Amino acid sequence: xxxxxxxxxxxxxxxxxxxxxxxxxxxxxxxxxxxxxxxxxxxxxxxxxxxxxxxxxxxxxxxxxxxxxxxxxxxxxxxxxxxxxxxxxxxxxxxxxxxxxxxxxxxxxxxxxxxxxxxxxxxxxxxxxxxxxxxxxxxxxxxxxxxxxxxxxxxxxxxxxxxxxxxxxxxxxxxxxxxxxxxxxxxxxxxxxxxxxxxxxxxxxxxxxxxxxxxxxxxxxxxxxxxxxxxxxxxxxxxxxxxxxxxx
Amino acid sequence: xxxxxxxxxxxxxxxxxxxxxxxxxxxxxxxxxxxxxxxxxxxxxxxxxxxxxxxxxxxxxxxxxxxxxxxxxxxxxxxxxxxxxxxxxxxxxxxxxxxxxxxxxxxxxxxxxxxxxxxxxxxxxxxxxxxxxxxxxxxxxxxxxxxxxxxxxxxxxxxxxxxxxxxxxxxxxxxxxxxxxxxxxxxxxxxxxxxxxxxxxxxxxxxxxxxxxxxxxxxxxxxxxxxxxxxxxxxxxxxxxxxxxxxxxxxxxxxxxxxxxxxxxxxxxxxxxxxxxxxxxxxxxxxxxxxxxxxxxxxxxxxxxxxxxxxxxxxxxxxxxxxxxxxxxxxxxxxxxxxxxxxxxxxxxxxxxxxxxxxxxxxxxxxxx
Numbered sequence: 001x002x003x004x005x006x007x008x009x010x011x012x013x014x015x016x017x018x019x020x021x022x023x024x025x026x027x028x029x030x031x032x033x034x035x036x037x038x039x040x041x042x043x044x045x046x047x048x049x050x051x052x053x054x055x056x057x058x059x060x061x062x063x064x065x066x067x068x069x070x071x072x073x074x075x076x077x078x079x080x081x082x083x084x085x086x087x088x089x090x091x092x093x094x095x096x097x098x099x100x101x102x103x104x105x106x107x108x109x110x111x112x113x114x115x116x117x118x119x120x121x122x123x124x125x126x127x128x129x130x131x132x133x134x135x136x137x138x139x140x141x142x143x144x145x146x147x148x149x150x151x152x153x154x155x156x157x158x159x160x161x162x163x164x165x166x167x168x169x170x171x172x173x174x175x176x177x178x179x180x181x182x183x184x185x186x187x188x189x190x191x192x193x194x195x196x197x198x199x200x201x202x203x204x205x206x207x208x209x210x211x212x213x214x215x216x217x218x219x220x221x222x223x224x225x226x227x228x229x230x231x232x233x234x235x236x237x238x239x240x241x242x243x244x245x246x247x248x
Numbered sequence: 249x250x251x252x253x254x255x256x257x258x259x260x261x262x263x264x265x266x267x268x269x270x271x272x273x274x275x276x277x278x279x280x281x282x283x284x285x286x287x288x289x290x291x292x293x294x295x296x297x298x299x300x301x302x303x304x305x306x307x308x309x310x311x312x313x314x315x316x317x318x319x320x321x322x323x324x325x326x327x328x329x330x331x332x333x334x335x336x337x338x339x340x341x342x343x344x345x346x347x348x349x350x351x352x353x354x355x356x357x358x359x360x361x362x363x364x365x366x367x368x369x370x371x372x373x374x375x376x377x378x379x380x381x382x383x384x385x386x387x388x389x390x391x392x393x394x395x396x397x398x399x400x401x402x403x404x405x406x407x408x409x410x411x412x413x414x415x416x417x418x419x420x421x422x423x424x425x426x427x428x429x430x431x432x433x434x435x436x437x438x439x440x441x442x443x444x445x446x447x448x449x450x451x452x453x454x455x456x457x458x459x460x461x462x463x464x465x466x467x468x469x470x471x472x473x474x475x476x477x478x479x480x481x482x483x484x485x486x487x488x489x490x491x492x493x494x495x496x497x498x499x500x501x502x503x504x505x506x507x508x509x510x511x512x513x514x515x516x517x518x519x520x521x522x523x524x525x526x527x528x529x530x531x532x533x534x535x536x537x538x539x540x541x542x543x544x545x546x547x548x549x550x551x552x553x554x555x556x557x558x559x560x561x562x563x564x565x566x567x568x569x570x571x572x573x574x575x576x577x578x579x580x581x582x583x584x585x586x587x588x589x590x591x592x593x594x595x596x597x598x599x600x601x602x603x604x605x606x607x608x609x610x611x612x613x614x615x616x617x
Binding site: 069072073076184185186187188189190191192193194 | 256257260261264267268296297298299301302310311313314323
């Protein structure tokens, strides 16, 4: 099965994020960049499907030349080839979905697997928009993906429990945290990654409307937490929760 | 002319092995120290990273990756950052495989290398160190005497990792009249060779998770095809340089582990209302530790880069190893000091790293990577 896995480059979850003084973005010096963890889960799942059924795993990302690093990491994990849609400016979810839909038209994968959201802006939109544009079935927040013939069964993590849905390929599936535990790239895998195909396509050559519909006006760090304090009695606690915290 | 930038590939190796070491190896370090054994499942998981088979050419079943001392140093540092015992255990097969890979005959490579390219961990080892007060790499007391078409090996070795579970041991012995590195040869001695005796497991101060043994060779007779490189022999000086570079890189890994732990502790631990890291007495100590780490790494990388260019690095590798061994002890000791009383108790890993760090000055030639 041919599987396309769109990935995004994000700051390492362990990085301490600092907002720039003017609120225009985050300070990127000394930030370690990694594959969005949910996308890494998508790569792992794609590789497992390929190992069982055969096929091809193609990675795609949309960003600057430096994003190649994350594609190479995915290739080192075992993906077959990669595509970098080169675009220097940050794009909103809609533009990303449009680009992906266009590339998918050329690549014809049977399955698109991607993270449910990126851990930087947590938009959680690209998978859904993409499925809509393609007119394909979608399963979001997958915690289990199973195949029988051309049918896919996906277990989804929803509020209050699990939901199991079945649909036909081609389809878009977005991955949740508990789907799998991504593998470490092996030394031979890393060495082979260098020789795998990594194609660069300029975003503006695709003829897709990239105009932003969404603008980030400002970023701000969360307010600093106040230190806790001890109260003398239950009565006082209730009083404080009511008048100060305003939660009851 | 001077470039300290790792290639993109080396950076990826560093990041991947580093993440593995932090998430998988480190949690196993203390249990391995306490139980004196590295967990089989973890050793197998490390094996699957392909650290041994990676540079073995495809014709012998490996992956045909480039073999580089700099990459080797990067791997060794990251692995030892996780745990030194487990790093030495999982890389021990290189002690046997890589001298063959680099200096063995075609037949020797064909016969022996495939053992290290399978899906399951295969132990391998080399016997270098001797239990003598005047042990000297250039004056080995273990001898190999030619007897017609065979060699007879006699002597005693110690600190041989995984001797008990390895199918064959690579034994370094004095074979010719020449002194210095030139008179040393390496021999492939099968585990079941008559006269080979493996002693009790050694009880060491550190490296408790690593099984090491004394090995006795009492007139062990091996065919002349057991001599690595046949009549050409080996370049012992180069092998020792490679080993020292790798071992020194492991020292940097241990130092970094100790430094990171002490730094984080100093930022958390408060005294007189402030984190102790803000006190100059502690801050200076941490800064000195960081300097030692970078200095040692630069010496190692210089030696490694010379080796990669095919040059001689006897001097550079010796300086690097020596410096790293001294620094490791200093840095690990400082880490214990930064933690104060907590440094001395086994709840924290720094006392274990101090014991492990002592190995670098005591053992030479345990790691040829």
